[in-house]
Structures are given as structure tokens and as C-alpha cells.
Amino acid sequence: MDLRLPPSLHVFERGWLSSNNILFTGRHDTALVDSGYVTHAPQTLALVRQALNGRPLGRLLNTHLHSDHCGGNALLQATYGCHTAIPALDADKVAAWDEEALSYRATGQQCARFGFDATLRPGDSLELGDLSWRVLAAPGHDPHALLFFCESEGILISGDALWENGFGVIFPELAGEPGFAEVGATLALIASLAPRVVIPGHGPVFANVADAVARARARLDYLSADPVRNAQNAVKVLLKFLLLERRALALEGLPGLLSAIPLVERVRTALLAMSQDELAGWAVAALVRARAARIAGGQLLDV
Template sequence: MRPVVEIAPGAWFVQRDWLSCNHFIAKLPQLTLIDTGYKDDLQETIAVLRSFDVEPADVDLIVNTHCHCDHAGSNRYFIEQSGCDVWMHEEEKRRIDTRDDIATWWRFHDTWADFFKVDKGLRENDEIRFGSLVLQVIYAPGHSRGLMILYAKDLKALFSSDAIWQGDMGVINPIVEGEDALDRAVETVERIEKLNLEVIYPGHGPIIHKPKPVIDRLLRKLERYYQDESMMHMDHMKKMIAYYVLTQGRVKEDGYYDYLLRSVWFPRMVDRYFDGRYESTYQAVIDGSLRSKMIVRDNGYLYGAGKI
């Protein structure tokens, strides 16, 4: 059963697994869906809506925290079904408008979504009506150059997307997001730290009811990245391998290394950060992912944790 929490009158949080992001749903003043999930996970997203007696054709507005495939992958479907508007930060809007499938990470990580029309680019301090709440847009670059998070001041609540999860965050990708991506991520978490918060509703994982220790833990992790950036890049590769395995259901281990060599992201990262040591880096990533249980191995296949 999916964890569903009514955040405030007419506004709900729905926790998903790691293939698709968590959802936020409000029926008034218009039927609004914050983030739509991975496109191949669409039937589960539709089931979420129907649990609220809502059909895809009923959606009036999609608000995307950013344009990665697990947050915006089903946008095209909902637009086709309902003619709904799409809002996101103006930096992400530019990426969609220019059909930049590297900046969106879709071609970069071979985790695809369909392009779509963005009706409005949002900026810092713009406001969104969401059920009984007024959500303030906070620009939160780091994980993505155009990431935005949403602050419900009266509720002391933050919809944090991938800027912070339970002691972690979305991967930091300087190749796509710029060499200052780590600096921007730290600045974003420090801004979160200064907010008057009692609860964080993240883009992945469970609700955070005690934000301060979670924020402190993430800041310590980011500080370790400054001391040894290879940790950041290894974290990136482990998470992307685990995510790709989830998108496929399972991956045959024999041949997976050769597939990664043909990808965009793996050779670029190994050339830049690991001196072109492809085989040893691959083995280190797989071994680390298995140890941390991000993936599991069974009978010649790799699975996302808990998917055997």
C-alpha cells in the first residue's frame, strides 16, 4: 500500500518507490499534480490518481520541480489526455524548449522521456496555489541547474524534490550542471537549513519529520565531497547504475559492461574523473552497489534492491 498523507485540506503527498518520484496532488483551485513520474511507470501514476477519484483527463496543471525523467517522464501523456498546462523553473523550461536531451539527462543517462510544451517558467518567490496552501518557489540548483523546491510557510513544510532526501540528495553531475554544481548544492542545503521547518516532503523516500539532523547529515556528506570529489563521482555512478537497472526490471550482467562503454555518461565520467580506467572503475561501482544493496545479483542478472 502506498503511504498517502493529507498535508493540508485538499493537498496530499503520495510516496512512490525509487523508479518514480513522490507525488503531490491537490484538487483545488485546479487539479494540480506536482511531478508525474517515469513514463514506463505510468500505469502506477494513473492508479495513484484514480485512488483520488481522478482521471488523467481531469488534470489541469502539472508543476515540475525539474525535468529529469523520473519527475517529468509522464508529462507528455497527461498533456495529450487533458490539455493541461505545465509550469517549471525558467531554467528547466529553457532546456525543454531547446530540446536539449543532454541537459535533461535523458540521452546522457539513457533514461528517456518525451519532450513537451512548457507553458510558464517560474522564478524565485513566485507563488502557486495548492489546495489550501500557498507554495513559494525557491530556486535550488545543484542536482539540476533549474531545480526548484516549494515552501509552505504557514505549514512550516518544504516540498524538497531531489535537493534533500533522508540524509542524502540526488546525484551531483558537474559534466552537465557545471563545475560549480557542488557549490550550488551546498548553498541550496544551507538555504534549506535557514527555513523555519517542521517537516520535509522529499522527492523520493519517506517524509522527514525531524529536518535538522537530516540536513546536518547531508551537509557533512557534501563536505566530504570537497575533501575527496571521487566519492561524489562514485556515488553518481552507483546511483545511475542502480536506477538504470530499475528502469529495465533486470539487466543481464554478461554484456552490461559493454553496454556502459557505448553509453554517453560512463565513458565521459571515467575519462574525466578516473583516468580512463574503465574495467576497474566498473568493477568498483558494481561491487560498491552490491555492498550497499542498491542492486542485487541473482543467477547472472542484476536487479534493483527488492525486485527479485
């Protein structure tokens, strides 16, 4: 299994609350791809500062603008004044700081306001860590998400389009927009690139890409066969995210907490046909069954 990475490329594998961060230290430039969640921003800054060893951070890029991938942007910008590039189709939302359109309000998540200096579009070319990278579209999990591919090294930065075991929640389907077909097309694109190694948005760097794509396709088939499954998965993921952020949640307050998340409430009424109490009970049981949480003293606790 060939997991070799160039010496100018450094991966900070983070927990699931924050995305992985990819730091490039080229001869004449430095850059970071994705900055984690806002509550982990000081840790992100500390990791970057230690690795740079006195060098400034010149550039910051985002694969997509979900809160766990750009929550450290503001602190990094304030610290380094780094040139920041974001997906072009999200530029107007960021300029206006429309938290509804950016999904932060809909998912009940936080993100410190940040700005940008440039935009990224499919077909763009980048130089990162003295290597050439292509920008490719990766719709599905997020309609405006991007991939970065270095053909000479066979390295793919996949964001949440492909993990070693799956991919990110297919959010567009929950808002009544297409997403299943887009995930399939993105997986087909990744397979056609035949990368040697993938740096995912979450989880370890991996090399058995064909097997990962096969697992992702099987997962997509399972979810798309019954949209309720995708909705249930989203509720579990959003509750787990809250648990990762807060570490403990009072059980008696969960129905109200979940109902205050607009996306969860939409899913509950449109797809799941459960009461608020039923949904909270189901989601807690699902996380406990998956050993992603435990109950003690009237609280749901992270594990």
C-alpha cells in the same frame, strides 16, 4: 513528530525509479507536482485518477526536469490537457526538445516529449490546494531546480535538494561545472526556512529537518573533500537506475552498456582512470556490497 498535512495535499510516495508525486485538491483547482519516470507513467496516471475521483487535473508543475520527475508529463497532458509549468531556465531546451541539454541522453535515460504553458522562477507565488506557496531556487543537484514553500503550514517541497538521508547526485560537478557550493547554499536556505515538515522527491515525508540538514551537510563535506567520491556515487546511482528500470542486466554486457552512457564515460576517463571492464566490475561490487543488487545466473539483479 508532526507530520500533519492539510486535507488538500496528498503525497504518493513512489519507489526510487520514480519521484514522489504531490497532488493538490483545492476547492476550485487541482494540481500535481512531479510526475515520475516514463515507464511508470500509467501507474502515475492511475494514482492521480483514483485520488481525483472524477475531477480533472488542472495543473502540472515540476521541481526540476530530470527524467524521474517529469517522465509522466506527456501522458498526463494527453489525458487531461493540464496547464503545465516548468523551471524557466529549462524552457528553451524543452521547446526545442534538446535531449542532450536536458540530460536524458547523457544519463542514458528516457523521457517522453512534453510541452509547457508557463514557467516558474524563484520569487514566484503559487496557490496550490488553497494554500500560498513561494518558489525558491535550489541549485546543486540540478542548477535550475526549485523548492516550493508554504510558510503558513511550514511545508517544504524539496525535490532532490534534501531527502531524509542525503540529496541527489551533484551532477554539475561531473560536467566540470560548480555544484558543491550550490548544494551548501541550498541546504543553508532550507535551514533558514525552518520548515515543520519536508516532502522530498524520494523517500518518506519527514519532520526532523534540522537533523536531515546536518546529515546532508556531512555528506556534502565527504563528497566535496574528494571529487572522485562524487563521481563514484554517480556511477553507482546511474547503474542502479538502469537496474530499477530493467530489473536484470547481463554481466557480460555491462562494460559496453556503461560506456554507452556519455556521463559515465566522461567520469570514467576524466576522474576515475579505469578501463571499461574495471569500472563495470567496481560498480557491480559496490551495488552488491550495499545490498542494492545481487548476482545470479550471469546477471545483475535488482533487490
